[in-house]
Amino acid sequence: MRTTFSIRRAAVVFAAVGALALTGCGGDGDGKKKSGDDSGKGTESASTVDLPKLDGEKVSVAAVWTGPEQANFTKVLDEFEKRTGADVTFVPAQDPIINFLGTKIAGKQPPDVAMIPQVGAIQQAAAKKWAKPVGPEARAQLGQNYAQVWQDLGAVDGTQYGVYFKAANKSLIWYNAAAFDNAGASEPKTWKDFLTTAETVGASGVTPVSVGGADGWTLTDWFENVYLSQAGPEKYDQLAQHEIPWTDPSVKDALTTLAELFGKPELIAGGADGALQTEFPASVTQTFTGGDQPKGAMVFEGDFVAINIAQTEAKIGTDAKVFPFPAVGADSPVVTGGDAAVALKDSKGAQALLTWLASADAAKIWAEAGGFISPNKGLDLKAYPNEVQRTMAQALIDAGDDVRFDMSDQAPQSFGGTPGAGEWKILQDFLKNPKDIAGTQKELESEAVKAYKS
Numbered sequence: 001m002r003t004t005f006s007i008r009r010a011a012v013v014f015a016a017v018g019a020l021a022l023t024g025c026g027g028d029g030d031g032k033k034k035s036g037d038d039s040g041k042g043t044e045s046a047s048t049v050d051l052p053k054l055d056g057e058k059v060s061v062a063a064v065w066t067g068p069e070q071a072n073f074t075k076v077l078d079e080f081e082k083r084t085g086a087d088v089t090f091v092p093a094q095d096p097i098i099n100f101l102g103t104k105i106a107g108k109q110p111p112d113v114a115m116i117p118q119v120g121a122i123q124q125a126a127a128k129k130w131a132k133p134v135g136p137e138a139r140a141q142l143g144q145n146y147a148q149v150w151q152d153l154g155a156v157d158g159t160q161y162g163v164y165f166k167a168a169n170k171s172l173i174w175y176n177a178a179a180f181d182n183a184g185a186s187e188p189k190t191w192k193d194f195l196t197t198a199e200t201v202g203a204s205g206v207t208p209v210s211v212g213g214a215d216g217w218t219l220t221d222w223f224e225n226v227y228l229s230q231a232g233p234e235k236y237d238q239l240a241q242h243e244i245p246w247t248d249p250s251v252k253d254a255l256t257t258l259a260e261l262f263g264k265p266e267l268i269a270g271g272a273d274g275a276l277q278t279e280f281p282a283s284v285t286q287t288f289t290g291g292d293q294p295k296g297a298m299v300f301e302g303d304f305v306a307i308n309i310a311q312t313e314a315k316i317g318t319d320a321k322v323f324p325f326p327a328v329g330a331d332s333p334v335v336t337g338g339d340a341a342v343a344l345k346d347s348k349g350a351q352a353l354l355t356w357l358a359s360a361d362a363a364k365i366w367a368e369a370g371g372f373i374s375p376n377k378g379l380d381l382k383a384y385p386n387e388v389q390r391t392m393a394q395a396l397i398d399a400g401d402d403v404r405f406d407m408s409d410q411a412p413q414s415f416g417g418t419p420g421a422g423e424w425k426i427l428q429d430f431l432k433n434p435k436d437i438a439g440t441q442k443e444l445e446s447e448a449v450k451a452y453k454s
Helices: 007-014 067-084 097-106 119-127 136-145 148-153 177-183 191-203 216-231 233-240 249-262 271-276 280-285 305-309 348-357 360-369 387-399 422-432 437-453
Strands: 058-063 087-092 113-116 162-169 172-176 298-300 320-324 336-343
Touching (some): 058 067, 058 348, 067 087, 067 348, 097 119, 119 336, 148 336, 162 387, 172 305, 191 249, 216 249, 216 280, 216 298, 233 249, 249 422, 336 348
Antiparallel strands (some): 162 336, 172 298, 172 320
């Protein structure tokens, strides 16, 4: 279960991102692009996957995606319907998805397939006997199209349960180019430079950093990037598996570093209180509205930020630019996440959908729509709508088995994936009171002990 790009190798690739002449993707995620319409992105080719005929068979798919992400995933499902004749229904889910699925299963109405965003949740679904093993057709697609690490992430005790369809690079900082220009600021490469850049932007009259603290997962991503770069991959792996406690000095160091930002409310849009009331989508849109006077000049998160930028008038490459998460230690970190399809019913339709989602054909549809990166190495990179996403996708594929996954997503969901509880809640409290580092560590360790024992 070892997961996040090889630090040095991937950091070199992503160091080029900020310097790219990015093409605009203002149409990403607008719901207007039809599946199968290349529009110059990629080339038509023969089908890469054989699917059974499922005329009239009903297949339901649960996912937490909303808005543009749901719209783009629906395009993938629409093509599955066309090829198989199945009748597919999207079931809106809520976090934590294990709780949502538990309710559905208790009511004897489980979806055929669930898109699960945490490794720990896949493990829980398998332990509860909810998840059904991946069939031979989907396993064949996985073997053909995926590095071993992505297969291992979806496996529990040697049995394959998950098909990773969507991945993410969660180590990027996006910024308002006009605000940077007005402040005379440049893209920082180190954490020290990042704080200096923030001060420079702040002196120009624009609050430098927008934080979506109402969504606790964004705060876990802040911590993980700082921790990975500062403590290194070996410690990262140990903490992810709770082989070292959260009271370890390395955690103190990372929280102390993060407090250099969180402890200065003037650097955060709305201060800590404002950040804790700002959901992730708003943290992005408020960075790219208001011209050169946005509520925040920078926002941290993954490649999927492009979807939310597309809801503004900002154009990537001119108004919105991006640089790698600054190096706290020797190298910039690169953390990845992902969503895996897991069958909850022993049905022909569920297995066919897993096979479809493991194919390059399915990945191509969402890749063309934008706001998406696939771990599928069979996908032609020409399918991506701009050079930024092609570069990110190429780095993901090139990293092969040297990837590490989002730490909180590897944890039991009660600790690493539940709104208002566990790590999410504790880091929200830390954002509000970043001086209490020792208390934060004790709370994290206490909650982790309970979660990993259950």
